[in-house]
Amino acid sequence: DVVMTQSPLSLPVTLGQPASISCTSSQSLVHSDGNTYLHWFQQRPGQSPRRLIYKVSNRDSGVPDRFSGSGSGTDFTLKISRVEAEDVGVYYCIQGTHWPPWTFGQGTKVEIK
Amino acid sequence: QVQLVESGGGVVQPGGSLRLPCAASGFTFSTYGMHWVRQAPGKGLEWVAYIGYDGGNKYYADSVKGRFTISRDNSKNTLYLQMNSLRAEDTAVYYCVRGMYYMDVWGKGTTVTVSS
Numbered sequence: 131d132v133v134m135t136q137s138p139l140s141l142p143v144t145l146g147q148p149a150s151i152s153c154t155s156s157q158s159l160v161h162s163d164g165n166t167y168l169h170w171f172q173q174r175p176g177q178s179p180r181r182l183i184y185k186v187s188n189r190d191s192g193v194p195d196r197f198s199g200s201g202s203g204t205d206f207t208l209k210i211s212r213v214e215a216e217d218v219g220v221y222y223c224i225q226g227t228h229w230p231p232w233t234f235g236q237g238t239k240v241e242i243k
Numbered sequence: 244q245v246q247l248v249e250s251g252g253g254v255v256q257p258g259g260s261l262r263l264p265c266a267a268s269g270f271t272f273s274t275y276g277m278h279w280v281r282q283a284p285g286k287g288l289e290w291v292a293y294i295g296y297d298g299g300n301k302y303y304a305d306s307v308k309g310r311f312t313i314s315r316d317n318s319k320n321t322l323y324l325q326m327n328s329l330r331a332e333d334t335a336v337y338y339c340v341r342g343m344y345y346m347d348v349w350g351k352g353t354t355v356t357v358s359s
Binding site: 165167171178179180184220222224227229231233234237 | 302303305343
């Protein structure tokens with residue numbers, strides 16, 4: 131099984147400051163079709179997960195451009211350029227390349243200092 | 244709009260059974276693979292099961308294999324999760340999720356509590 135490791139697990143951030151979350155996979159997430167199925171999700175308190183970024187760096191519709199994704203192979207990063215109050219929640223990376231099982235990172239809790 | 248609505252959750256005793264339906268709308272359900280994903284209280288996300296668009300391929304997490312069955316009725320635009328031999332550790336919010344590779348649409352979830 132592919133193990134997804136996120137860091138940090140807790141991220142206190144000052145409003146208006148940047149934030150960065152790392153996600154590392156135990157093997158390359160490049161699929162035989164050439165795509166890398168690494169996605170980022172946001173889960174606000176009391177809500178279901180919402181996809182922010184798909185295939186490493188593609189923002190979903192309606193996602194603010196302060197969110198960006200990057201990386202390749204086994205190392206990936208989600209960045210928030212300027213954290214706003216509505217960004218509080220838990221962020222997960224998910225791989226859909228090597229399955230079953232589909233596997234998730236442990237989650238990174240973003241909170242305001 | 245695209246929507247997934249889970250139902251069927253509740254409180255069940257250990258060893259009991261429950262069936263969770265997920266009603267899909269706003270898209271062509273029969274062309275998408277579907278997942279069930281769960282989240283135990285205060286914990287992260289755990290993939291549970293997947294079914295192909297035509298019901299032909301099914302996969303399960305080791306933690307539920309032999310106890311849970313995923314199925315679908317494309318004529319009713321509905322996904323199901325039959326859960327048998329329930330354990331305390333199955334207590335979670337269960338989400339219905341669209342898309343084999345992309346997991347792009349999630350329902351609001353239904354809560355299952357296994358307790359005596």
